[in-house]
Structures are given as structure tokens and as C-alpha cells.
Amino acid sequence: MSNLARKGSLVLSSLFMFAAVSLPAHAELVVDITQGNIQPLPVAITDFHSATEVAGLVGQKIADVIRADLERSGLFKPIDKRAFLQKPKELQTIPVFSNWRKIDAQGLSTGLVKALPDGQLYVEFRLWDVFSEQHLMGEKLITSPTNWRRIGHKIADKIYERLTGESGYFDTRYVYVSESGPANRRVKRLAIMDQDSERHQFLTDGSNLVLTPRFSPTRQEITYLSYFNKRPRVYLLNIDTGQQEVLGEFPGMTFAPRFSPSGNQVVMTMAENGNSDIYLMDLRTRAVKRLTKHPGIDTAPSFSPDGSQITFESDRGGRQQLYVMNVDGTNPRRISFGRGNYGTPVWSPRGDLIAFTKLTGGKFSIGVMRADGSQERILTEGFHNEGPSWAPNGRVLIFFRQIPGRRKGEEDKVRLWSIDLTGYNEREVISPRDGSDPAWSPLNSE
Amino acid sequence: MRLNLGLKFLSMIAALTLVAACETVPEDTGDSSGSGATSQASSTTGSTGSSTSGTVVNKVQPGSQEDLVLNVGDRAFFGFDKYNLTAEARSTVERQSAWLKANPSVTVTIEGHADERGTREYNLALGDRRATAVKNYLVTLGISSSRVASLSYGKERPVALGHNNDAWSQNRRGVMTVN
Numbered sequence: 001m002s003n004l005a006r007k008g009s010l011v012l013s014s015l016f017m018f019a020a021v022s023l024p025a026h027a028e029l030v031v032d033i034t035q036g037n038i039q040p041l042p043v044a045i046t047d048f049h050s051a052t053e054v055a056g057l058v059g060q061k062i063a064d065v066i067r068a069d070l071e072r073s074g075l076f077k078p079i080d081k082r083a084f085l086q087k088p089k090e091l092q093t094i095p096v097f098s099n100w101r102k103i104d105a106q107g108l109s110t111g112l113v114k115a116l117p118d119g120q121l122y123v124e125f126r127l128w129d130v131f132s133e134q135h136l137m138g139e140k141l142i143t144s145p146t147n148w149r150r151i152g153h154k155i156a157d158k159i160y161e162r163l164t165g166e167s168g169y170f171d172t173r174y175v176y177v178s179e180s181g182p183a184n185r186r187v188k189r190l191a192i193m194d195q196d197s198e199r200h201q202f203l204t205d206g207s208n209l210v211l212t213p214r215f216s217p218t219r220q221e222i223t224y225l226s227y228f229n230k231r232p233r234v235y236l237l238n239i240d241t242g243q244q245e246v247l248g249e250f251p252g253m254t255f256a257p258r259f260s261p262s263g264n265q266v267v268m269t270m271a272e273n274g275n276s277d278i279y280l281m282d283l284r285t286r287a288v289k290r291l292t293k294h295p296g297i298d299t300a301p302s303f304s305p306d307g308s309q310i311t312f313e314s315d316r317g318g319r320q321q322l323y324v325m326n327v328d329g330t331n332p333r334r335i336s337f338g339r340g341n342y343g344t345p346v347w348s349p350r351g352d353l354i355a356f357t358k359l360t361g362g363k364f365s366i367g368v369m370r371a372d373g374s375q376e377r378i379l380t381e382g383f384h385n386e387g388p389s390w391a392p393n394g395r396v397l398i399f400f401r402q403i404p405g406r407r408k409g410e411e412d413k414v415r416l417w418s419i420d421l422t423g424y425n426e427r428e429v430i431s432p433r434d435g436s437d438p439a440w441s442p443l444n445s446e
Numbered sequence: 447m448r449l450n451l452g453l454k455f456l457s458m459i460a461a462l463t464l465v466a467a468c469e470t471v472p473e474d475t476g477d478s479s480g481s482g483a484t485s486q487a488s489s490t491t492g493s494t495g496s497s498t499s500g501t502v503v504n505k506v507q508p509g510s511q512e513d514l515v516l517n518v519g520d521r522a523f524f525g526f527d528k529y530n531l532t533a534e535a536r537s538t539v540e541r542q543s544a545w546l547k548a549n550p551s552v553t554v555t556i557e558g559h560a561d562e563r564g565t566r567e568y569n570l571a572l573g574d575r576r577a578t579a580v581k582n583y584l585v586t587l588g589i590s591s592s593r594v595a596s597l598s599y600g601k602e603r604p605v606a607l608g609h610n611n612d613a614w615s616q617n618r619r620g621v622m623t624v625n
Binding site for chain 1: 529555562563564565566567568570571572574575577578579582597598599600602603604605607609
């Protein structure tokens, strides 16, 4: 172990708790992420060294997860490890920085894994600025070896945070609707997977139509719409226990649910006798409050991150447009004024922007505007893009895209895609089958 | 049944199409490929195989979904982003009302559907408006509201799979299904 490592105090934790192993140095290495089309920063992520073969394999896999996360962000370019001039074993003291400058690495991460006698995994990693030859950060943690993927994501988040100055989003998951079968007999199932498409898991069996799952910001819960017993209602699902319950006793269809930032309330729409209005339910008292009372369609509500306001869509002005109201339903005001229709507004976790689906000229686009409706920007446009959801750091959006079959008989593709807030780094989020209605989880906290 | 000859003729066309296209009435009627009593609907339900025999028509149970589809028309169509009943939709619902009066023990659900050119939540609300428009007209025509439930599927259950105006116009519909 290096001198640097010995400076830190060892903190034992059964789950994930990072302990700094040295005082942070001042960074000169910073990724400017305010520009759209940036050159990704070349970084060298070395395999985690281990004295034993088994732990060494885990060390390689953890490094693979980190490289893939950083590459996917579009802000980093991990260098092929075959170009490295120093081996992981040789990196357990101060690196030979000239060797890393030769391959143009600007950031360098090094690390160590050890199997502890009690079966736990000890992981240590460091981040270095190659050009200033500075130690940027060092962390260590102890956890179950089965958590190796999440270790990778957590370290990738640490690197991202250190070099961009913003919080990461790699240790997160998506819940979405997995789709299969022909469009007129589509089978839809709730599914969940890690941010890198790994650890995919179905949450429902497809016997009931399900739509629009949303993560709780505070608990392992999902709220969604199910057509169980042909009664479309908003449900609450506990991911850990699998327990489900219908939310409230509404006389009509309830749909379009979302949690409040505290996780203690769900805002949703109820349709009754041809009129859709927005309701707020407190999950602790089960009290329900009606927020809109208008003969138009009022739906797709989404809270501001401070919990004070709700954005929603309404056709009360004649066409489907975006509105913002106070959380008690007062002072509804229209914010979208561009050509076309607007739907599915969703407030950024940073609070400044609202993402939406825009329908204009026969195209479905994903865009963002400021919460007052100004500075509208379209990020991507095509035959059908719909339903954006924010990464917890407010820099990336996930949405779904339908691409019609080009030839007769060729099936449509409905897939998940992600795009940077800048409009760059658009890429498919791989799922085993077709997918729609994605929702990004908060950062894993445990 | 008070059907005029013209309607009977159209119903026969619908029946012949249906024999091939819809061998059984699906239990999940959200997927129903039953045909309306208009040529617009019957021409596009994807008939394959050869049309046969009137025996199928003869076997139809009065008051059944098949009876409704063959002799009355189970669906009314709507304009883009509209939920008002057109003259054609009204006449369909009027026939449905007469059929419900002739089969007083039957209860039904009106399923409201939207085309794919809208966002998910909006289309759920729009489907509810359409189902309600049909239900309300049935009630106006004297059908007890207790016999008519409504259910919106939004854009989740298209019958026509193309991405064109013809397909979309078939998918914007209110479908009566026998409970």
C-alpha cells in the first residue's frame, strides 16, 4: 500500500461507504461540460490490481464498468488498455507520469482489490492528473463481492464528479415498459435494469397492460398504470417485496402518476365522464386533493424539484400545451407558445428546465425550455420521439423512439434512447426487447 | 330488428370479411378486429382466406358480440383529435341503441381508442372522451347508463397497423363490446 493510502483512516462498511484516503488536491484537470460538442477527455482507467487471480478478475471487470460508463457519457474517451505502458501492479505507488503522457492520457485511475478473510471485497482507487502530476482523489471501500458492478458505477460517478464538478448518474437504474408482439396485440411488462443495461429484470408478467412507470425519489417504489381487471388505475409497487396496491378509490380511470420530490405524495390524473383532471394523493394519510377543475384535458403532471409547483399539459386553450400551477392548484399559467402541440412535461432535477414532447409538422420531438417557457430548444426530432425522463444530475435525458419498418412486413422498432442536454451524444439504450416509457431512478443511496 | 335493406347488405359484406378476419370474438375486446357496418371499416380489417357460407351468420346468437358486429356495427369513428360524434358515428350509435333495446339483458362497455399520433397520457384522456361521447349519446337515446360502462385504451390497441391517414382514421374509434 502506498504512503498516500496509509494517511487515510480505514472505514469499514457493510454496504457502500467511501472513505477518503488522502486530502484532496486542487484540480487543474477539469472537463468543461457547458459546451455541447466537446472533445471527450482521454482518460486511462487501469485494471484494479490484485495479488490473487480471482480478485484480479473482479478488478478487471470493475475497470470495464468504469470505462464503459465514462465512454457512454460522451465526455470521456477511455484509452484502450493495451496501449498502457505501466501494469496495474506497478501503479501501487506514484505512477510514472511520463509513461501516461506518451499515450495522451490526461486523467489516470489506478486501484487495488483484495479479498478479505471474511469474504468481503476491499477496493481502493485513486485518480491522478497526468500533466500536473497531482493526486486528485483516493477512496476505498469494503463491500460484498457480488456488488462489483455497483462498485464500478460508484467509482465512475466519483471520477465524473471530480472532473466535471457535477454529480454523477452512473449508479442508477431505469424502469420502463418492455414491449413485444404485434402492435394490435402488444404485450407490455414493467422491467428494470441498471443504467448500463445490465441486471435486467421483469417486474410484471405481461398479463395486464401496464404504462408509465415512475420511480420514487426516496424509496424502492414505482408508481404506474395497470389495466388489472380491465380497471385502469394507478398502482404502487415495492420493488424489493413485489407488493402492489392500487392507489386510492377513484370512480374513474386514474393514470399519469408521478411522485412528489419527498416521495410522500403521488400526483395523477383521473378521467371521469369524459373529463380529465389532476389530483394529489398523500401516501401516508391517503387524503386526495383535486388540483384542476376544468372541462379540458389536464394531465401528465410533474413536480418542480422544490415541490412548490407542478407542470402539466392541458388542451384548455384549444390545443395541447404546457402549463405550470402552484402545488395547491392555484395560478395555472400557460408556458408553451410555439407552433404545434406540447405534452409530457417533466421538470429537471435542477429546477431550471422543463423537458417535453413536441408534436409539430407530423414529427415528434424531444425538447427543453426554461420553466417560464422561454429559450425553447429541440434536442432531437423524428417520426416519433416521446416521454423524456431526466438523469438525476439533470444533464442527460432518456426517452423512447419509434422507427417504422421501412418495408412492408418489417416491424417497427420501439427503443429507448438517451441524449445529452446539449443535444449531443444521442445513443440507443440497449434493452432485450422493444421498450417505451422509460423513467430514470435517483442515484442509489445505499 | 329494425334494419333496413341497405344496412343488411352492408352487414353481409361485413360478415363475409369477418368470417375470415375474426374467427372468434377475442375475450380481450381491446384487440377486437370486428368490423363496423360501414364500408370504410370492413374494407381494411385484413381479410385473408376465402369467404364462405352464410351458416356462420345463421349461428349468430342474438345479443352476442358477433350479432352486434355483423348486424349493427360495433364501432363509431372520430376525426383527428376530435371526440364529437359525426353524422355517421351518430347513426352507428343509433343502431346500437336500437339493438340494446331489442336485447334488454345485454350490458356493454364502450372502449375509446386514439391513433398513434398523440402522446400516451393525452391519448388516454382522449380515448375516455370518445368512449364517453358514445355512452352519453346512448343514454340520450334512452339506454340506461347502468348498462353502459366505458374504458379508454388510448393508443394501446390499434386495429390498423400502418402509419398513414387510413390506418389512423380506423384507430380513432369507440368500440361497443358486450360484457
